[in-house]
Amino acid sequence: MIRPHDSIIVQTLGRFLIPVIQMFGLYVLFFGQYGPGGGFVGGVILGTSMILSVLIFGHDASRSQVAKKVLHGDGVGMLIYAGVGGLCMIGSGEFLNYANLEIPGLETASRRSLGIVLTQIGVAVDVAVTAVSIVFSLSAEEIIEDSLNG
């Protein structure tokens, strides 16, 4: 069980830094097509921001509720990734060949670009949920049972 940090400096800085880290994570996630970054790094940064809120404000704080709710999303990232792959199979396409995504009005290259964005979101969700889940596994057993059961 992680208790809230005593220092007012840490709390104030955390209140200021966590939204900035989350914005940066989203930027890295969606900018991965144009520069360094991508789904994996973006997901880790998003997960790290939630871990930081748990470390600073403790398990029970209202700011950590997001991190607890995220635990219910275990496997959603995989579902997004494989689901995009499955959508490509509609109309006798190949698995994960984004050129077969049946979206009217988009040429082939734009379909593949869209497929890259969607699968990157899937990777980011998966990585962020896994990071938060491992931290909760390492730190507090009884809290997880409470939050998942009740």
Added chain:
Amino acid sequence: MTFALEFTLLILLLVTAAGAIFVKDLISAVLLLGCYSFFLALVWAWLGAVDVAFVEAVVGAGLATVLFLLTLFGTAPKDNRLRRPPPPMAAVIALPLLGILLLYAANDLPEFGDPGSPASVHISPTYLEQSYSDTRTPNVVTAVLMDYRSLDTMVETVVIFAAGIACALLLRRQTS
């Protein structure tokens, strides 16, 4: 000048790695490993692998440090001193010999950035030339990872998911 920077980075890498092994206090070892990851990220960036540097800085220095620290706090707090037995004689003799052998074999590796090396002539030119017109993605690394090799990336995601599930199964015990 470039050579000096490279040399300094490699020496710092060696010093932090050796420090993480030899220091007695485990928390210091964890923080030294974080420093090692930062220097390694600088080396990756210097070599031109910016995406790898990003992952190394975020995962190696950020996430892994937190996970190590949480693991340390989960164990008994007095258990942070290790007794080290001396290394066996065979390892002391064999490992430097292996290092010399590897250095000797490294002479045959292609030069860094050699356009005629096997890695640069096989399929990389195809990706570099066609990835933008194929996928409208300026970052070639992302195009290769998420489009050309997307099945590999999907299985990597499965591995991460499996790691999270395994941690939950092993560590989240029923307390009632």
